[in-house]
Amino acid sequence: MWLIFALASALFAGIMSILAKIGIKDVDSNLATALRTVIVAIFAWLMVFVAGSQHTIPDIDAKTLVFLILSGLATGGSWLCYFKALQIGDINKVVPVDKTSTVLTILLSAVFLGEGMSLLKIGAMALIGVGTYLMIEKKEAGPNEAKGSAWLFYAVLAAVFASLTAILGKVGIAGVESNLGTAIRTLVVLAMAWLIVIVQGKHRDVKQIDRRSGLFLFLSGLATGLSWLCFYRALQDGPASIVVPIDKLSIVVTIAFGFFVLREKLGKKAAAGLAMIVAGTLSLLLT
Numbered sequence: 001m002w003l004i005f006a007l008a009s010a011l012f013a014g015i016m017s018i019l020a021k022i023g024i025k026d027v028d029s030n031l032a033t034a035l036r037t038v039i040v041a042i043f044a045w046l047m048v049f050v051a052g053s054q055h056t057i058p059d060i061d062a063k064t065l066v067f068l069i070l071s072g073l074a075t076g077g078s079w080l081c082y083f084k085a086l087q088i089g090d091i092n093k094v095v096p097v098d099k100t101s102t103v104l105t106i107l108l109s110a111v112f113l114g115e116g117m118s119l120l121k122i123g124a125m126a127l128i129g130v131g132t133y134l135m136i137e138k139k140e141a142g143p144n145e146a147k148g149s150a151w152l153f154y155a156v157l158a159a160v161f162a163s164l165t166a167i168l169g170k171v172g173i174a175g176v177e178s179n180l181g182t183a184i185r186t187l188v189v190l191a192m193a194w195l196i197v198i199v200q201g202k203h204r205d206v207k208q209i210d211r212r213s214g215l216f217l218f219l220s221g222l223a224t225g226l227s228w229l230c231f232y233r234a235l236q237d238g239p240a241s242i243v244v245p246i247d248k249l250s251i252v253v254t255i256a257f258g259f260f261v262l263r264e265k266l267g268k269k270a271a272a273g274l275a276m277i278v279a280g281t282l283s284l285l286l287t
Helices: 002-023 031-051 054-057 063-090 091-098 102-112 118-135 151-177 176-201 201-209 211-237 240-248 250-260 268-286
Strands: none
Touching: 002 031, 002 063, 002 211, 002 240, 002 250, 031 054, 031 063, 031 176, 031 201, 031 211, 031 268, 054 176, 063 091, 063 151, 063 176, 091 118, 091 151, 091 240, 091 268, 102 118, 102 151, 102 240, 102 268, 118 268, 151 176, 151 211, 151 240, 176 201, 176 211, 211 240, 240 268, 250 268
């Protein structure tokens, strides 16, 4: 069952990236993240009450709570960096870099969770790494892509934080119902995102957001909420070194939408890189 949840998480995550890319076009990325998190938090807590897991809040021990908070902070960092990268970079480049968190997650899972390392996993990591390199090969900047490598800096940070999120989250949800664990982490992200927005003075720009951007931010928030709920349900029962790579298959959905909706073309080398990333990810299912 955890495999189904992991695949559903990938689908919603892929849709979320496209909706967010459109929604943050004319909105500060940090403000957009904060607004989206409001939707995710409402959705997450609604699911908690639907499942009736709010009654287990008093049973959460200190260790679980600490790891959930740390996971939430890592998630907040990942989101802020990811959506900044999306705003200034080509989605066909940003998403592959973000997906390299798969490699780091596998390594961290072996070290901290004792999930082991095999030749197949090493081969899969190599495929993902080489595939990512091919997808981010330099080309002339498109009309929606900022010059320079600022997007790469933020995308790499997003990948690092995403890996930490998975490891910390795996430990944190071990002692709590998955919906409740997701909701608690969301509150941490919400507080972190709005604190940054208020410090920057960007909260005053909320009234300037047009309806179209607001709608896409709202929809991306819903997609994120669904992705999170499925991801942490899968993570609770399945191994992090496999759940995370499957979730990263959202790249296929994102690239497809990027091509048909945003008209972002995929060159031959990039297409070969995408195939290698998918092959490396799918091979992890054999471990």
